[in-house]
Amino acid sequence: MVLHPFRNSTIFAILVVFLCLLTGQVHAQSVTGAVSFTYRCQVANVFQPGGNAGWSAMTEAALFIPPKTRCWIRLSVQQPLPQAQLADYYIFQRSPLIDIVLFDAQGGEIVKASHDGSSRNAIEIGRRLMLPLTRLNDGPLYVRIDSSNPTFQERVVNKGFSSLAPGVKAQQGILITTIFAAIVLLTSAMFTAAFGVALRDLGFGIFSLYTFALAVTLVAWDQVSLPLIGINYGWIWQLSNPISISMLCWLAIRFGKFHLHSLWISRALIVVMAFNLMLFFWALLSLVGVPLMPMPFERFEFENWQDVVMDVLILLGGWRGYRRGEQDCLMLVLSLTPSLVSDVVNRFWDPLMAPLLHDTLGLVLPEWLNSTIHFNGSLSWMSLPLVFCFVLARRSMLLHMTLLDERKRLEDRVLHRTHELHVANKELELLATTDSLTGLGNRRSMLDWIRHEIERSARSHKPLALCMIDVDHFKKINDTHGHLSGDRAIIAIARTCNETIRKIDMAARFGGEEFVILMPETDLNEARFATERLRAAIEALSIFSESHQPFSMTISIGVAFFDNHCADDTMTKLLNRADKALYQAKVAGRNQVVFHDGDAIVTPAEEFVVF
Secondary structure, eight states: OOOOHHHHHHHHHHHHHHHHHHTOOOOOOOOOTTEEEEEEESOSOTTSTTOSOOOEEOOSSEEEEOTTOEEEEEEEESSOOOHHHHTEEEEEEEOTTEEEEEEOTTSOEEOEEOOOSSOOSEEEETTEEEEEGGGGGGSOEEEEEEEOOSSSOEEEEEEEEEEHHHHHHHHHHHHHHHHHHHHHHHHHHHHHHHHHHHHTOHHHHHHHHHHHHHHHHHHHHTTOOOTTOOSOOTHHHHHHHHHHHHHHHHHHHHHHTHHHHOHHHHHHHHHHHHHHHHHHHHHHHHHTTOOOOOOSSOHHHHHHHHHHHHHHHHHHHHHHHHHTTOHHHHHHHHHHHHHHHHHHIIIIIIIIIHHHHHHHTOOOOOHHHHHHHOOOGGGGGTHHHHHHHHHHHHHHHHHHHHHHHHHHHHHHHHHHHHHHHHHHHHHHHHHHHBOTTTOSBOHHHHHHHHHHHHHHHHHHOOOEEEEEEEETTHHHHHHHHOHHHHHHHHHHHHHHHHHHSOTTOEEEEOSSSEEEEEEETOOHHHHHHHHHHHHHHHHTOOEEOTTSOEEOOOEEEEEEEOOTTOTTOOHHHHHHHHHHHHHHHHHTTSSSEEEEETTEEEOOOTTOOOO
16 A cells, blocks of 8 residues: 555644644743742852842743852742732752752751641752742742752753642652652663573663663652762763663664664764763763863753654654564654653643643643643653563564574484484494395304394203305306306305295305304204205206306205203304314215214215105
């Protein structure tokens, strides 16, 4: 589907206006004419002779304090305040690197106290100071403001009148939400740091540092009271804020992959990141005492506009990336939307549109809607770390699934290789125990068989016969018909042995033209019949040489029996007895079977017949 650009821009504009209308802010109450506000700077003590002169009227809602400067604010009344207004408080809101001390008309310091529900003293909660108007009937109140910032201007904001309960509740709500946001951010930092260490991923480490810096920034900005810190720690905000912004730009470029689809946005964010790193080192050097010139711009205005520009850049890059298939970019868009809405409200709705709509149309949002919509701005930054946690957790899950798939592939590969090795081992074992020419067992396998059958015969006391076979005049066959014909003769003997012997018998090629047949559970008569049948079968063979000339051959067989009643009988003795019987068959004229039964040599009877 192709989206029309004009239609898209129209929808976006309507959405922005709608969000602005929903997030309109109730302005601070206008200053009552009976109370005047004047200020004076570069004065050490207004209570000294000549110090309480030269005051200027405060015409703006905020008083900007130059670096390392002391200023005074004086609150006075032209006529006594009515009893209804004596129950009210006047609220000042200070920036982090500001220290405030209160004095009465006689120069006595007014003790600042936390709210206990009934106190009529000045109340300090976080970065807000509430001055009781009941003291104004006794004379003016003086607010001494000391800026410890060596680089940037600090400010005190005139927040207007408020009764005790709503004012305290509003500031306590800000502190509670700030603490909640800081706890969530610190938890997110620990969570992602653990992932980063486990996975050795730089992105996780940078993100954990970003969330930690953001949590510290929020706590330092709202001046959350820490039990172990009795000094102003607002300087932490001056260092952590540019660090968190730089890390946010880096994370957006990395996770949004802006360098692949939004190069100009990537470069713009790099410029923002570089400038904030410069601010960080500038502030750090100034705080440690290096004499540097103050920054030539108003920091709060700069940071407000920087937030708007940075949010717009990341949202544009995230939207472009999402349209090109980068799923994480959609999460970037969703995470920064609350922050952008808050910035738009602060920069456009509050100073421009809200007064215009109020003056022309009389539009004022209901109080319950304002109290619901206007939450602590700290919460608007919680969405980004939470979304990043989700993105990193999803990436970790995908990585885990990839590792599982890779592990399964490796296991399958190992199983396949193991099977191949098993088959190869079987083939090697077969090659090691099989004669390559005939396919029969070789000498090694036959010796193992003999050893095994001897042990079985000794346990079961069943007979065991061993036949040793030698081809008669085999050298003559090689000399007459060639070695290939000799190989054919050997192969024919092996094939005849396999076809003639029983299934329980085992045949092996023991040497060049020597064969051995092991016959378990075979006595003299059975051995006689089997060996004579084999001898006759081989004698009847007709084999052709390479030149197609027929030739025949005969074999001599010596048979010995294992004595399972004698503990001293061994495989060596059994082989020797079979060899002696074979030698006797050779001496007796070949082509015959000779048996060695104990110490006697037994030849077959003349009338022996093969069935």
